[in-house]
Amino acid sequence: MGARYLFxxxxxxxxxxxxxxxxxxxxxxxxxxxxxLEKWRNNLPPFFFYGKNIPNLExxxxxxxxxxxxxxxxxxxxxxxxxxxxxxxxxxWLTNPDTGFKYDINKHWSEIQDLSSEAGDIKYxxxxxxxxxxxxxxxxxxxYNDDQSKYVFGEIEDFINNNPINQxxxxxCSQEISLRVLNWTFVLYYYKDSENLTDVxxxxxxxxxxxxxxxxxxxxxxxxxxxxxNHAITETLMLYLSEKLFPFFPDVKKWSKKGKKxxxxxxxxxxxxxxxxxxxxxxxxxxVIQLLxxxxxxxxxxEDKFKDVVYNRAQKSLDFLDACSDSITGKLPNxxxxxxxxxxxxxxxxxxxxxxxxxxxxxxxNEYTFNKSKSNLWYxxxxxxxxxxxxxxxxVFKKGGYYIIQEGATKTFIRxxxxxxxxxxxxxxxxxIWANGVNYLRDSGSYKYNTTLENINYFTGVEGHNTIxxxxxxxxxxxxxxxxxxxxxxxxxxxxxxxxxxxxxGSINAFKQLTRNIIHVRKINKTISKNTWxxxxxxxxxxxxxxxxxxxxxxxxxxxxxxxTKDCDGNILKPKIEEKWFxxxxxxxxxxxxxxxxxxxxxxxxxxxxN
Numbered sequence: 001m002g003a004r005y006l007f008x009x010x011x012x013x014x015x016x017x018x019x020x021x022x023x024x025x026x027x028x029x030x031x032x033x034x035x036x037l038e039k040w041r042n043n044l045p046p047f048f049f050y051g052k053n054i055p056n057l058e059x060x061x062x063x064x065x066x067x068x069x070x071x072x073x074x075x076x077x078x079x080x081x082x083x084x085x086x087x088x089x090x091x092x093w094l095t096n097p098d099t100g101f102k103y104d105i106n107k108h109w110s111e112i113q114d115l116s117s118e119a120g121d122i123k124y125x126x127x128x129x130x131x132x133x134x135x136x137x138x139x140x141x142x143x144y145n146d147d148q149s150k151y152v153f154g155e156i157e158d159f160i161n162n163n164p165i166n167q168x169x170x171x172x173c174s175q176e177i178s179l180r181v182l183n184w185t186f187v188l189y190y191y192k193d194s195e196n197l198t199d200v201x202x203x204x205x206x207x208x209x210x211x212x213x214x215x216x217x218x219x220x221x222x223x224x225x226x227x228x229x230n231h232a233i234t235e236t237l238m239l240y241l242s243e244k245l246f247p248f249f250p251d252v253k254k255w256s257k258k259g260k261k262x263x264x265x266x267x268x269x270x271x272x273x274x275x276x277x278x279x280x281x282x283x284x285x286x287x288v289i290q291l292l293x294x295x296x297x298x299x300x301x302x303e304d305k306f307k308d309v310v311y312n313r314a315q316k317s318l319d320f321l322d323a324c325s326d327s328i329t330g331k332l333p334n335x336x337x338x339x340x341x342x343x344x345x346x347x348x349x350x351x352x353x354x355x356x357x358x359x360x361x362x363x364x365x366n367e368y369t370f371n372k373s374k375s376n377l378w379y380x381x382x383x384x385x386x387x388x389x390x391x392x393x394x395x396v397f398k399k400g401g402y403y404i405i406q407e408g409a410t411k412t413f414i415r416x417x418x419x420x421x422x423x424x425x426x427x428x429x430x431x432x433i434w435a436n437g438v439n440y441l442r443d444s445g446s447y448k449y450n451t452t453l454e455n456i457n458y459f460t461g462v463e464g465h466n467t468i469x470x471x472x473x474x475x476x477x478x479x480x481x482x483x484x485x486x487x488x489x490x491x492x493x494x495x496x497x498x499x500x501x502x503x504x505x506g507s508i509n510a511f512k513q514l515t516r517n518i519i520h521v522r523k524i525n526k527t528i529s530k531n532t533w534x535x536x537x538x539x540x541x542x543x544x545x546x547x548x549x550x551x552x553x554x555x556x557x558x559x560x561x562x563x564x565t566k567d568c569d570g571n572i573l574k575p576k577i578e579e580k581w582f583x584x585x586x587x588x589x590x591x592x593x594x595x596x597x598x599x600x601x602x603x604x605x606x607x608x609x610x611n
Contacts, residue, residue: 008225021110024218025166029211035248037202045245046301047189048380052142057377059143064348069140072133073151079127080340081351082585087128093162093170098124098587105164109171115481121450122169123339123586129159129170131183135345138190149194152187153201160204165211174219175231177212178238179343182294184209185245186344210249213242217255224262228421229279230287233270236263237295244302260306263295268309275316276400278421281336282324286354289317289361290343297364297379314365321358323395323404326411328437330355330371333413335432337424338446340586346375352584394497401428403495405502405526410435412526412533416493416506423484426474427465428491428508429522435531435610440561441466444552444592445583449482459583462550468520468537468604469548475510475520486512502526517541531610538603549597549604551575552582560611563595568603 015021044050068078075088085097095102099120103112114122134152141148163170171177184205191197216235223232239259243252270278270288277285292314299306324332330353340351347356356376359369363376363383370388395404401417413432433441444464447455457478462469469475477485493506504524511518523536539547551563565573575595582592597604 005225008221012222012226016110019110022108025109025171025215027108027164027166029165031203031207032210033203034206034210034246034250037197037199040202040248041192044189044192045247046298047185047245048297048301048378049189051192052190054142054377055380056382057142057374059145061143062348065136065140065143068136069144072137077128077133078136079124080586081342081345082340083587091128093129093159094125094168096120096122096124103169105162105168107168109166109168112169112172114169114172115450121448121587122172123449125169126173126176129163130176130179130343131156131159131187132179132343132345134183134187138187139346141190147194149191149196152191153194153196156184156187156205157201160208165208166215171212171215173231174216174223175234178216178234181209181212181238182241182343206246209246213238213246213249213252213255217251217259220262224266228266229270230284230291233263233266233288233291236266237291239263240295241298244298244304264307264310267292267313268307271313271317272399273316274397274399275313275318275320276397276402277317279337280400280415280417280424281338282321282332282334282354283338283341284336285317285321286357287341287343289314289321289357292317293357293361293364293379294344296361297381300364301380311365314361318358318362318365320397320400320402321354323391323397323406324402324413325354325358326434326437326439327391328409329353331439333432333434333439334443334445334584335413335415335427335430336443336446337449338583338586339449346378347373394495394502396495398493401491401493403493403504403506405495405504407502407526407528409437410531412502412504412524414495414504414506414522414524416491416508416522418489418491419487420489422482423476423487424482425460425465426462426476426478426484427460427467428475428488428510429467429506429520430465431522431524431535432466433533433608433610438554438557438560440554440557440610441608442552442554442582444581446586447581447583447589448587455581458581462548464552464581466551468522468539469550470511470514470518470539470542471545471548473511473514475508477513497528500528502528511542514545515541515543533606533608535606535608536603537606540602542602544600546598546600547602547604549606551595551597552580553593553595555591555593558593562609562611563606565597565604565606567599567601568605569601570605573597573599573604 076084076086079085101119137148223235236259239255240263243256356373359371359373360376363369363381368384368386391406403414405412411434415430447459458464461474479485488508488510490509495504507521519540521538525534575597578594580592580594581589
């Protein structure tokens with residue numbers, strides 16, 4: 001991670017231990033009124049919309065939206081955009097519903113542990129407190145013409161009353177704070193004329209918004225140096241928008257100027273030149289897509305502009321994710337870390353469907369979309385429709401390490417990349433196969449970040465992916481939490497099409513914790529116009545160790561896929577058929593089937609057919 005990371009982390013830890021953070025991030029700061037409610041209403045800073053007038057958005061009832069709203073009213077909230085959890089009518093914002101552990105609200109945020117076996121996964125506490133659930137409430141309000149301002153402002157005030165500034169778990173993460181401010185802002189504009197937004201409540205909300213942005217600014221280098229991923233993009237964007245949304249706050253001119261510079265730097269660094277993303281995760285890339293949508297549109301509305309690199313990387317991101325997207329379902333491979341994040345949910349689409357979020361950015365960036373989506377109207381855009389061009393058959397994203405064959409309704413997705421930024425999973429040369437909207441060979445997912453060591457090793461390692469392992473060893477050595485050692489930094493890959501075949505060949509220098517010169521080579525030949533793949537896996541310099549080939553099958557379609565594997569002498573290998581796990585959504589494990597082939601030799605010859 002480099003010397004800068006190391007020294008910052010050491011100094012940051014020392015400051016925290018000595019209590020310096022308590023001085024920089026005060027609790028119970030003096031109350032101040034920044035602007036009156038009347039003056040704010042009469043001089044609203046530019047936003048996507050103003051009040052309940054959403055231009056061109058037709059009202060339309062839906063059973064799913066109504067059901068979600070009714071669940072929320074009963075205290076059932078959707079966690080990680082899938083699981084319903086009963087928090088009850090009087091949730092305290094501090095108790096982890098997964099473990100029952102209650103955080104101490106009297107502790108300064110710097111004293112709160114975000115990784116604890118006793119407390120469990122802190123994301124369960126953060127989930128409601130980011131207030132993304134209010135998008136379902138607001139959409140219900142709009143489409144059913146049923147005012148919910150009393151409930152919405154009641155939830156915000158309840159959070160404020162139970163979460164003193166800079167105290168407890170909900171001030172631990174600056175990204176969560178940034179999202180909370182953005183979501184409260186969305187609420188304030190939608191309910192700007194509500195009688196339930198009183199002068200007293202407005203002052204209280206503004207007081208807490210100011211100190212939350214204050215927190216983000218004064219802790220920004222933790223994200224920019226030690227984390228450097230979508231957290232840093234979220235937080236720098238929040239700082240940039242601080243002056244646009246709250247020009248009456250003190251210090252926002254400075255915060256916004258620096259935030260804009262940092263945001264541009266993060267986009268240029270984190271999104272590679274070919275449009276791939278340094279977290280090597282489809283869902284985290286979608287997080288950035290949504291943040292770019294907010295940033296680019298609000299800059300445009302405010303007659304401001306970013307450096308060209310922001311618009312270039314935004315378009316390149318769309319190109320990459322379009323190439324990864326299944327044309328039938330709108331889903332992407334379940335690839336990379338997946339924490340269930342979908343910050344601004346403006347449709348009823350399933351979480352795994354990316355269509356509306358990609359189209360929202362396309363509408364903001366280009367003023368046209370390929371697919372009709374009403375969600376972009378919430379951003380104040382009414383784009384034209386444009387026919388999508390046919391996806392290229394060969395898609396190479398060498399910088400990020402992705403190789404994609406798109407042949408009609410069949411997609412072959414291959415990962416082969418070197419790391420200059422922190423890897424999150426040991427999954428190189430993973431193969432995903434999609435046909436006619438079905439993900440036949442799939443990635444097992446992430447499950448949870450704070451779980452048993454057995455789960456972590458399975459979901460983040462080779463055993464959870466369609467690739468090769470050596471006697472229980474991963475391609476890299478797993479360290480604590482999100483750390484890997486012996487990063488893969490030497491790879492070669494190529495994808496071409498000839499008269500009858502798509503041909504991929506990739507090699508990685510891996511398993512360096514065993515010896516420095518182990519090379520895994522994977523060759524994939526896809527027959528044109530047939531759903532047949534021939535795969536040769538060779539592992540050189542492994543010594544006498546056995547090698548393991550893993551294939552994760554969708555159990556609903558076992559009768560439609562055939563896999564035959566032979567060793568280098570032509571002997572058919574009998575697979576071990578195992579009941580394993582698949583996690584398509586954060587925190588959920590479903591039973592799945594894995595085929596495991598084993599040989600003492602150095603080669604697997606595999607044929608895969610989909611009927």
